[in-house]
Amino acid sequence: MDCKLRAKNCGGCPMLATEYAAQLKKKEADVRALLGKYGPVAPIRGMETPYHYRNKVISTFAPAAGGKLTSGIYAARTHKVLPVESCLLQDEVLDKVMLAVRAAANACRCQPFNEDKGTGLLRHCLLRRGVATGQVMVVLVTAQPVLPGAKNFVKALLAGAEKRGVPVTTVVQNYNPRRTSVVLGEDEKVLYGKGFILDTLCGKTYALSPRSFYQVNPVQTAVLYGLAVDAAHLTGKEVVLDAYCGIGTIGLTASDKARQVVGVEVNRDAVRDAIGNAKHNGVKNARFFAADATAWIREAADAGQKADVVFMDPPREGSTPAFLESVARMAPKRIVYVSCNPETMARDLALLTQKGYRAESFTPVDMFPHSAHCEVVGSLVRVK
Structure with missing residues (x-):
């Protein structure tokens, strides 16, 4: 399968022309080359249907002919917007919702x-879909604090979505005045609905706000988190630390099999969502703290606090030496490392293995088919 945008320098699917089986083979080989010296690498977990998996879409607005606007994705290594009508990676419902957003913006x-002149109003549109619930969030990112005719925009959007046979559950305006590549600003206003949507993952229901971190591939996320919880070998007696916990997805998935879960996350919005998610799911053995993971765990280790299992799911840059050293001082029996960057994972493993941990296994998970990225679940056990 191919896409006409690839010929226009779209960088979203660099491996699209490669057969999917060959993509998986290459990713597994890359992970084995990076991590194989630390422990055995299991066969990669791929998708049965590796298309239309993204439940989150970010589209950038740009001028079009006749004084109208269009929207799409930046061409690779440029700030030129390629108009997108449909995408092989994006949820097909969100493709149609984006066309409704574009039509409503033009109607209004x-x-x-304009990045160069600093003029104009609409910067980006972020869409989320709860695949299990069918709920859809529209986040309109503006360069000005006021969206003129906001009620008319919402009315036109809802009508356009209904015409296309797709839902819109909530509409949020996000104000981002900064000259930055960061999509979302700090200020938000709910224009329609409740300002969040719900989705179900691994038996738990989650509230997703505009800035919530939530994995974009729900099918493979269930695989990833299932592997992570299995790797922890929980018996119901363990104290579990969920570091870099986001909205609490891994910790809450593990909560049924643990005595207590403690989650730590620097993003306060995410922590608020995690606390709400625990309450919504009736989970009473989980607590969440808004703090830098490295600083929090260093203080906890200094105070003599212990954890039996540590889940860590750091950002692409990996963890920090201070965090890893503090984890080692806590001396958990197991560490489950969920990585979106096997290169920084290999760097961190070099330190963890020096601190008395041995890798039992690594399982690659193809979270992003047709891209070069790969997630890995690593299981480490304390040996001294």
């Missing part, structure tokens, strides 16, 4: 933001 004569 909204102007796209």
Whole structure:
């Protein structure tokens, strides 16, 4: 399967022309080359249907002919917007919702933001879909604090979505005045609905707000988290630390099999969502703290606190030496390392293995088919 945008320098699917089986083979080999010296690498977990898996879409507005606007994705290594009507990676419902957003913006004569001049109104549109619930969130990112004719925009959007046979559950305006590549700003206003949507994952229901971190591939996320919880070998007696916990997904997935779960996350919005998610799911053995993971665990280790199992799911840059050393001082029996970057995972493993841990296994998970990225679940056990 191919896409006409690839010929226009779209960088979203660099491996699209490669057969999927060959993609998996290459990713597994890459993980084995990086991590194989630390422990055995299991066969990669791929998708049965590796298309239309993204439950989150970010589209950038740009000028179009006749004074109108369009929206799409940046061409690779540029700030030129390629108009997108449909995408082989994106949820097909979200493709249709984005067309409704674009039509509503044109009907309301909204102007796209011009990065060079600093003029115009609409910067980006972020869409989320709860695949299990069918709920859809529309986040309109503006360069100005006021969206003129907001009620008319919402009315036109809802009508356009209904015409296309797709739902819109909530609409949020996000104000981002900064000259930055960061999509979302700090200020938000709910224009329609409750300002969040619900989704179900691994038997738990989660509230997703505009800035919530939530994995974009729900099918493979269930695989990833299932592997992570299995790797922890929980018996119901363990104290579990969920570091870099986001909205609490891994910790809450593990909560049924643990005595207590403690989650730590630097993003306060995510922590608020995690606390709400625990309450919504009736989970009473989980607590969440808004703090830098490295600083929090260093203080906890200094105070003599212990954890039986540590889940760590750091960002692409990996963890920090201070965090890893503090984990080693806590001396958990097991560490389950969920990585979105096997290169930084290999770097961190070099330190963990020096601190008395041995890798039992690594399982690659193809979270992002047709891209070069690969997630890995690593299981480590304390040997001294």
